[in-house]
Amino acid sequence: MSEIVRVHASSGTTGKPTVVGYTRSDIAVWSEVIARTLTAAGANRHDFIQIAYGYGLFTGGLGLHYGGEKIGASVIPISGGNTTRQIQLMHDFGSTVLACTPSYALFLSEAIEESGIKREDLKLRVGVFGAEPWTENMRREIEDKLRIKAIDIYGLSEVIGPGVASECLLQDGLHINEDHFYPEIIDPVTLKVLAPGSTGELVFTTITKEGLPLLRYRTRDLTRLNYERCKCGRTLVRMEKCLGRSDDMLIIRGVNLFPSQVETVLLEMSEIKPHYLLIVDRLNNLDTLELKVEVDEAFFQDKISQLEALRQKLQTNLESALGLGIKVTLVEPKMIERSEGKAKRVIDKRKF
Amino acid sequence: MIIHQLSVFLENKSGRITEALEALGEENIRITALSVADTVEFGILRLIVSDPEKARELLKKNNFTVNLTEVISVMAPNEARYYAKVLKILSDQDISVEYTYAFSVGDKSIIILRCSNTDEAIKALKSHEMELLKASDLYKI
Numbered sequence: 001m002s003e004i005v006r007v008h009a010s011s012g013t014t015g016k017p018t019v020v021g022y023t024r025s026d027i028a029v030w031s032e033v034i035a036r037t038l039t040a041a042g043a044n045r046h047d048f049i050q051i052a053y054g055y056g057l058f059t060g061g062l063g064l065h066y067g068g069e070k071i072g073a074s075v076i077p078i079s080g081g082n083t084t085r086q087i088q089l090m091h092d093f094g095s096t097v098l099a100c101t102p103s104y105a106l107f108l109s110e111a112i113e114e115s116g117i118k119r120e121d122l123k124l125r126v127g128v129f130g131a132e133p134w135t136e137n138m139r140r141e142i143e144d145k146l147r148i149k150a151i152d153i154y155g156l157s158e159v160i161g162p163g164v165a166s167e168c169l170l171q172d173g174l175h176i177n178e179d180h181f182y183p184e185i186i187d188p189v190t191l192k193v194l195a196p197g198s199t200g201e202l203v204f205t206t207i208t209k210e211g212l213p214l215l216r217y218r219t220r221d222l223t224r225l226n227y228e229r230c231k232c233g234r235t236l237v238r239m240e241k242c243l244g245r246s247d248d249m250l251i252i253r254g255v256n257l258f259p260s261q262v263e264t265v266l267l268e269m270s271e272i273k274p275h276y277l278l279i280v281d282r283l284n285n286l287d288t289l290e291l292k293v294e295v296d297e298a299f300f301q302d303k304i305s306q307l308e309a310l311r312q313k314l315q316t317n318l319e320s321a322l323g324l325g326i327k328v329t330l331v332e333p334k335m336i337e338r339s340e341g342k343a344k345r346v347i348d349k350r351k352f
Numbered sequence: 353m354i355i356h357q358l359s360v361f362l363e364n365k366s367g368r369i370t371e372a373l374e375a376l377g378e379e380n381i382r383i384t385a386l387s388v389a390d391t392v393e394f395g396i397l398r399l400i401v402s403d404p405e406k407a408r409e410l411l412k413k414n415n416f417t418v419n420l421t422e423v424i425s426v427m428a429p430n431e432a433r434y435y436a437k438v439l440k441i442l443s444d445q446d447i448s449v450e451y452t453y454a455f456s457v458g459d460k461s462i463i464i465l466r467c468s469n470t471d472e473a474i475k476a477l478k479s480h481e482m483e484l485l486k487a488s489d490l491y492k493i
Binding site for chain 2: 295296297300301302303304307308329330331332333334335
């Protein structure tokens with residue numbers, strides 16, 4: 001323990017937080033891989049990086065912080081929350097890079113719209129977003145609204161935190177820093193290693209870590225590895241965007257459901273904002289699934305029949321995509337709690 | 353002849369109409385007419401007010417989803433046959449009425465109509481010499 005210079009803890013979404021220890025050398029490795037992450041996103045010493053990930057036990061804030069300093073950028077350690085201040089500093093300091101969760105980026109884009117600050121007066125160019133699953137559609141929405149390039153970054157506290165893998169500006173898979181974290185894809189049931197290119201659960205073996213070395217650590221993330229050389233010139237293996245953590249997976253009436261599937265359907269129907277909440281319950285021994293979706297002005301019509309038709313269409317599309325019965329409820333805007341950290345998308349009221 | 357009616361999306365939750373009206377009360381908005389359409393889960397509050405643009409801003413500021421909808425208003429004696437006549441004029445022209453509501457002032461009835469084609473509806477009613485009200489007339493009531 002005398003070699004440990006820092007402890008962090010995972011956000012504990014799956015139960016008790018997992019505590020991880022870093023030696024001095026681990027912190028150096030971490031700074032290095034984040035420096036690569038930021039460089040791949042096009043950041044350099046002339047950038048102002050606004051770090052809106054939480055600082056503290058969560059690895060997001062301090063992880064990005066040290067990497068940002070390593071590339072010589074000017075780091076703004078604002079931490080998460082306090083949206084008004086985020087926008088003010090973004091404007092006053094001329095932040096060019098934003099680091100936060102994708103759901104907070106979306107939240108910020110709405111808050112900027114409402115703040116009266118013009119987009120032209122902001123210098124934001126790129127965002128490095130991670131720490132929760134998000135879809136391609138959500139990426140497009142963030143890119144449209146904030147008018148930036150949205151880069152997906154990946155990591156987990158047990159392995160090191162952010163910096164395990166990240167996209168380059170081509171946004172075609174996340175380059176894994178495999179000289180530090182060796183990836184393999186296994187079958188989650190048989191635990192056997194699968195052939196290159198197969199989809200399965202991602203496991204990591206750390207090569208350089210001292211504080212908490214890992215051997216085939218199961219991430220619970222389902223993905224696929226691509227060993228082709230990227231057009232950006234990097235030779236590091238790329239992982240596809242995760243389908244979602246298997247921890248997020250709900251089993252409803254025996255059917256596997258990922259919240260990201262719901263998001264995809266919602267975003268295909270452009271009239272609807274992607275603010276939603278899934279509520280799972282069990283009535284008379286039967287699982288029930290309800291989706292609350294916010295109605296915004298863009299499609300609100302004053303005819304009951306049109307609103308009902310929209311609700312029905314959404315319900316039909318979801319049922320065919322999920323293979324499950326679902327009840328869709330339209331709710332007023334801002335009725336669903338906005339997240340300043342990880343988004344709460346699911347409430348499971350079932351008691352087992 | 354076109355009147356801008358406010359339509360507000362509401363969840364079926366107690367207290368929401370109160371909150372909408374309280375928001376309007378902040379700036380002393382006057383309400384000429386009000387109706388609520390409801391389903392099991394949501395409803396639409398429809399309002400004709402003294403200053404629709406300002407009212408819309410106030411509601412938006414309070415996180416309501418609001419639209420301005422074009423409606424027309426006819427004044428007729430408050431007897432059923434006159435209401436029927438108004439509707440017949442429209443149906444004879446194949447103009448459908450999405451919804452309608454009315455209120456009485458003395459022996460007159462003020463009828464509000466949302467039609468599939470507002471301009472055609474105005475033309476049809478005028479040609480039958482029905483008395484159409486302007487927005488400014490309505491706000492004075």
